[in-house]
Amino acid sequence: MRTAIVVGAGIGGVTAAVALEQCGWQVTVLERAAELGEVGAGISVWPGAAAVLDELGVEGIAKAARLGEAAGMRRWDGRWIVEAAELGIELPVMLHRAQLHQLITDRLGPAVTIHTGTTVTGLTQDADGVTVTATSAAPGGPAFGGRSGNAGSGDAGSGGPASVGTEYRAELVVAADGIRSVVRGVLVPEYKGPRYSGYTAYRGIxxxxxxxxxxxxxGRGQRFGFAKLIDGRIYWYATSNREAGGADDDVRELFADWHEPIPALLAATPSVLRNDTYDLPTPLLPFVHGRVLLLGDAAHAMTPNMGRGACSAIEDAGALARVLRAGKDLSAYDAERRPATTKLVKRSRQIGVLGQLDSKLACTLRDAVFAAGGKAAGLLAKRRKVEESRV
Structure with a gap:
């Protein structure tokens, strides 16, 4: 049986492990967090990613998810800019990140071994395979456990104190270790890495x-979005222009005078996650370096403006499975995924630039353009439905 190592057990990493196992590979997953699981809030599962999960036999997505009910775009005072009801746009399903992660890990079989509390420190490769070096926080065997901890970044690069050094050997390494990927840094040390977007993101349930x-x-330099989860709770996210590492402002105060139900949602949120937002600058690095393959944020981290980051990682895993099943060279994975994700990285950053405008005049013009575009899109959608009904 062929062997692979997956570095990072976030959503992209565990999906890759499922895909590799189903292609007949023996898989070792190395995760720096002490427990297997995901943190975060809600996640949008778009049709492309849902199709990959279905092909991999991941069950329960539709059952655990709720159809997105995006009602459109509004101004901070509640006035509509674009209503989405008649646009005919394709919507994602919404569920909690931890739910999605568990549904995927439930599909892992006996050919997958997961080592938690394991921090990857480097790797070398030769004609026969790749050797990954790692340290463990404490002695012990492999773990396939605890989905309730504070894992979830999939970043296997910066763990706590370590006491045990180990080498792992495989024919293939999939680096799913996040935006600050240690593996990517070893492969291309001159790459500058993440760039700051100019704004901070807040998330909560x-x-x-x-x-x-x-x-x-x-609004001006700020945005707020929300959607319902299957259990009726509300996943929300917000952004605000800030310097990287700036003061931890109270998100409730930032949006106190915005339209309802925004203040009510914030008041009913027990805890708030805050993260400065980064992406990887284009042109993106090649996704394949010999026997090492970059996946997810390690390859193409993007700002969250399109809600496509985790879905793109899932789609990466689907592409890897297709390449392996077809017996193609790994370069086929790069040829498929790098152009597609480059477009998403660029588009997501552009949306962020528009959304974070803070000039009153610029925001007024932006809103007017979106309103006009929404009306035009609505008319086109209606015409399309009429034409389809005549077929």
């Missing part, structure tokens, strides 16, 4: 139900 369908609200 409101322990309250609302009748509002959700969507996004854009």
């Amino acid at each position: 409101a322990e309250v139900g609302v009748a509002d369908g959700g969507g996004e609200t854009w």
Whole structure:
């Protein structure tokens, strides 16, 4: 049986492990966190990623998910800019990141071994395979356990104190160790790495139900969006222009005078996650370096403006499975995924630039353009439905 190592057990890493196992590979997963699991809030699962998960036999996505109910785009005072009801746009399903991670790991079989508490420190490769060096926080055997901890970044590069050094050997390494990938740094040490977007993101789960369908609200240098999860709670996210590493402002105060139900959602949120947002600058590095393959944020980290980051990692794993099953060279993976994700990285950053405008005049013009574009898109969608009904 052929052997592979997956570095990082976030959503992309465990999906890659499922894909490799189903292609007949013996897989070792190395995760720096002490427990297997995901942190975060809600996640959008778009049709492309849902199709990959279905092909891999991951069950329960539709059952655990809720169809997105994006109601459109509003101004900070609640006035509509674009209503989405008649646009005919394709919507994702919404669920909690931890739920998605568990549904995927439930599909792992006996050919997958997961080592938690393991920090990758380097790797070398030769004609026959790759040797990965790692340290463990404490002695012990492999773990396939605990989905309730504070894991979830998939970043296997910066663990805590380590006491045990180990070498792992395989024919293939999949680096799914996050935006600050140690593996990528070893492969291409001159690469500058992540760039700051100029704004901070806040996320949370409101322990309250609302009748509002959700969507996004854009203001000056700030945005707020929300959607319902299957259990009726509300996943929300917000952004605000800030210097990297700036003061930890109270998100409730930032959006105190915005339209309802935004203040109510924030008031009903027990804890808030805050992260400065980064992406990887283009042109992106090649995704394949000999026997080492970059996947997910390690390859193409993007700002969260399109909600496509985790889905792109899932789609990476699907592409890897297709390449292996077809017996193609790994370069086929790079040829498929790098152009596609480069477009997403660029588009997501552009949306962020528009969304974070803070000039009053620029925001007024932006909103007017979106409103006009929304009306035009609505008319086209109606015409398309009429034409389809005549077929």
